[in-house]
Each structure stands twice: as C-alpha cells, then as structure tokens.
Amino acid sequence: MKKIDVPLKNALKEFLEPYGFKKVRGRYPYFVKVINDEIIEVITFRNLIGMGYLTIGGLATVYGQEIDFSMSPRDNGDWIDLYDVGIYKRLKFDNDELPDIPEIEYPLIKPDIAEEDFQQAIELTINIVQKLLLPTFERVTDLQSCVSFYQKFSQLALSLYSEVKCNREGLLNFIVYKNVEEYKKNKMMLYERRNMETLKEMKFGYIAYTQEDYENDKAERLEYAKEQIRLFTEQRNSPEVLAEIEYRKNLNIKRLKEQKVI
Numbered sequence: 001m002k003k004i005d006v007p008l009k010n011a012l013k014e015f016l017e018p019y020g021f022k023k024v025r026g027r028y029p030y031f032v033k034v035i036n037d038e039i040i041e042v043i044t045f046r047n048l049i050g051m052g053y054l055t056i057g058g059l060a061t062v063y064g065q066e067i068d069f070s071m072s073p074r075d076n077g078d079w080i081d082l083y084d085v086g087i088y089k090r091l092k093f094d095n096d097e098l099p100d101i102p103e104i105e106y107p108l109i110k111p112d113i114a115e116e117d118f119q120q121a122i123e124l125t126i127n128i129v130q131k132l133l134l135p136t137f138e139r140v141t142d143l144q145s146c147v148s149f150y151q152k153f154s155q156l157a158l159s160l161y162s163e164v165k166c167n168r169e170g171l172l173n174f175i176v177y178k179n180v181e182e183y184k185k186n187k188m189m190l191y192e193r194r195n196m197e198t199l200k201e202m203k204f205g206y207i208a209y210t211q212e213d214y215e216n217d218k219a220e221r222l223e224y225a226k227e228q229i230r231l232f233t234e235q236r237n238s239p240e241v242l243a244e245i246e247y248r249k250n251l252n253i254k255r256l257k258e259q260k261v262i
Helices: 005-019 087-094 115-138 143-153 172-176 180-203 211-235 239-258
Strands: 031-035 039-048 052-061
Touching: 005 031, 005 039, 005 052, 005 115, 039 115, 052 115, 052 143, 143 172, 172 211, 172 239, 180 211
Parallel strands: none
Antiparallel strands: 031 039, 039 052
C-alpha cells in the first residue's frame, strides 16, 4: 500500500508556508495561520480508514470552544470541516465554474492509488487548496468577515443557547452586533436568503423537497430565528456572557502560545 501521509504533509508544508501557515509541533499535520490573535485558520488532512486521505480546512476563533492541536483532526471534527454540506460542495453550489475539480467531492487520495497517479493526486490536492480554500480564508480578515464565513458555511456554529457555555462560536454575535435591531435585521436576512437557496436546491435536484416540505422547513426556520433573537436580547451584556467571552479568549490565547502558533 502506498504511504501517503508523509509526502502529503511535506507537499502541504512547502506550499502553505509562504502564505503564513505554520506547521504545529506534534504528531498531527496541522497547518495554522492566526489573524489578529483572534481567528485561527487550519488546513490539515485525515486518514479515513479504507477510503484514503482527505484534505480539509477549518476556522475557529479564540471566542469559541477550547482549541487543542494535541487532539487528532478527527477528534477536532466539531469545528474542522463541520460545514452544512462540506466546504467544497458549498463552493461548487455557488460557482459552476470551479477550476480542475471533476466532481463536487473532496480531494481524497485513495489508499490503492497507482504509483504513476500519485504525484498527480498530490498536485490536484494542492490545486484545490490554492484555488478554493485559500481564497475563502483570505476573505476572513476580522471578526465581522469571520461571522460572514460561518453564515455561509455553518450557520449552526453561531447558534445561541440558553446555557452560555454550550455556544460553539455563538459568542461572536455579542461582539459583532452592536444592538438587538442590527442582530434581528441580519437574522431575518439570513432566513430569507435560505428560503431562496432552498428553492434553488429544489430546482436543481440537490434536495428532494415537495412544496409542503419546503413550507414546513420554512416555518421551522422562522421559529428558530425568533428564538435566536430572543436569546440575543436576553443575554446581551449579561455578566455571564461577558465573563465567558473573557475566559475563552484568555484560555485559547494561552493554548496557542503553548503550541507556539502565536
């Protein structure tokens, strides 16, 4: 069986370092770039047993849950590439002219790949990272654009919960939105946008919804939006939220310094 992990790691390291990514010391192949000591961009890969090596990307902030690169990419799967339809599929859905990607699948190097095809597979993986992941990450320059990233790829990451500690990246809402009206306006905009996207997905056969399914989904999402607005209104500026923001920031900055990422 072809050994894939070492040459893939070396190829990613050589390619990503000029873009400001650092290889984290440790057993796992994390390539990390930190923006403004707040936003963490990660490119790595996972060994999907029996399927091959999958190159993936992820985004986190110091206001999210604890960041730990001593854990495997699989165990960090709650934020690395946990996106609504997968980051590559989402980009494919938004752009019908993606370069050099024959399908909407991930850049997967299969374990039984022929020797003569191996280098080409490595090059395709690097090409996908260059043409898709990096431009997507490069648009994230501050917390506002970070929120926009989550709104496009993983709105659930921004969900608010009655138990503040359960938030993944939901605390960003309290940092980015100045008041309830601004948050409410954005939430309803996202609701309407998702309605249009669902209709588009139905038209092209991406989802097998009937009109009744669509109406039910629409009603559920409206109730969810109202609940999120209620939680934002109640929790905004609460001592518990402010304390959790400060605690997570201090903890994750400490973690990043220990792992020599910043």
